[in-house]
Amino acid sequence: SGLFRADDFCTYSPKQLDGEDRLSTLTDDLLLSILGRVSSRVAARTSVLSTRWRHLSWWLPELSINVKDVLSAPCADPIEANDMEQAMASLTKATRSLLDKQQRESSISSLHLNLISNFLCEVGQLIGDAIDSGLLKDLDLTILDEIEPLDCSEEELQQRAQDIDAFFTAYPSVLLCLTKLSLKNVGFDKLDMHHLLFDCCKQLTHLTLHHCDTGSFSLFKIDAPGSKLRVLEIEKCRFLRIDLVCLPKLEKFLWETWVSQVAPLTFGFVPSLGELELSSGSNCDQRLFRLSELLHGVTSIHTLTLDFQGETLWLQPEVEELRTAFSKLRKLFVCGIFVEFDILWTTALLVAAPSIEMLHIEVWEHTCDVGEARPASYHDRRNPRWEMHLDSSSENRLLKELEFAGFKSLEQQFTFIRYMLEQSPNLQKIVLRDEEQCDDCDALKVPRPSRFPRKEDEQEMVVKRIRDGMFSPEIIFYE
Helix, strand or coil, rough: CCCCHEEEHCCCCCCCCCCHHHHHHHHHHHHHHHHCCCCCHHHHHHHHHCCCCCCCHHHHEEEEEEEEHHCCCCCCCCCCHHHHHHHHHHHHHHHHHHCCCCCCCCCCEEEEEEEEHHHHHHHHHHHHHHHHHHEEEEEEEEEEEECCCCHHHHHHHHHHHHHHHHHHCCHHHHHHEEEEEEEEEECCCCCHHHHHHHHCCCCCCCCCCCCEECCCEEEEECCCCCCCCCCCEEECCEEECCCCCCCCCCCEEEECCCCCCCCEEEEEEECCEEEEEEEECCCCCCCEHHHHHHHHCCCCCCCEEECCCCCCCEECCCCCHHHHCCCCCEEEEEEEEEECCCCHHHHHHHHHHCCCEEEEEEEEEHHHHHHHHHHCCCCCCCCCCCCCCCCHHHCCCCCEEEEECCCCCCCCHHHHHHHHHHCCCCCCCCEEEECCCCCCHHCCCCCCCCCCCCCCCHHHHHHHHHEEECCCCCCEEEE
């Protein structure tokens, strides 16, 4: 069938008989492990391989059903309505088959379901019946939308909210086992967003909102002391501010691209919060804010990511004020630093976090975002001005690994790495990475020579400059 090669999975004894079906020698557990690594569509297709494989799809404890897996190829971009209707008809048929109580010999521990908001009710009854019968335990639901956020009208955003609310109302048992929910392009202007997501979805542990809000420049206050939510991801939503008043189980929070001109976030009772990611390019009206004020009352963060997306930094300079919030910080990722900016300022964050063990720095340089290719709506970048007054007391004795993405053998980059070696006596490993590929840059078809050291002699020169006969860290190059 071209789906698998037996040699990919195991080796066999030379004593095996010629012509024997090698896959048939595998145990059921191993075959199910193989099928669990592919889509449900591929898993279902394996039923034609032999009688041995015929019922394996109905034994899988976890299922993943994605509408995009059943689209005919090639398909238009954006996807045409008739193609989506055909895909949803196929998805409904597949869901009905895989949830067939007569076929299944065991319950489903987790169902990952990706579908389009317009077709929620197509599979609603099937999912509801599976939950009511005890067949389905946990539901991971992603409600997709093919329209770009800027192309969505307010009426379309609100209609999607009405569709989702109607779906949950029609099939209330879905709320009983919904553990992960991802929404895109949903406007809750006329609905109680907090009630739906936190009061009704009592088992929810992971929530992703992409271009979802309660209206432009609205305040979203989350006060859910009984919530089980562990991961909250906010992407390109138009909230003026989010107040996390009470989320006792929250472990990870991500906010990407906010619209606020000031600090976009406040924390209340979030005692379990360990991972925080803030990612946004500053706009021309945005004022710098103090990270220490945003993190007021938060002391459990062990992993912090700050991504400036190649724009001007949105942080005010500070060191001592961050010590309380950084008291347990072990991993720090500072990303999207424009290539022409000084990077030595990042060491101020290390001074405030003496327990850091791993530091990741990423430099931003994109052809699609410089010169004439830079959108006219973007403002000029301003180099950060952080006054550094560091001495021997600023040593980081726990720092063991430095990772530098977008390394280009620039003088300021060598200066930064050497300074890190001088201030970090236990720094054992330095990983130098090339920049990640950018589709927008590739689309311009403008040749840009790479400055990442690929040749052996270039790498030897870099190693020599970093070590300079004084240091001996392991240096690894990744293209």
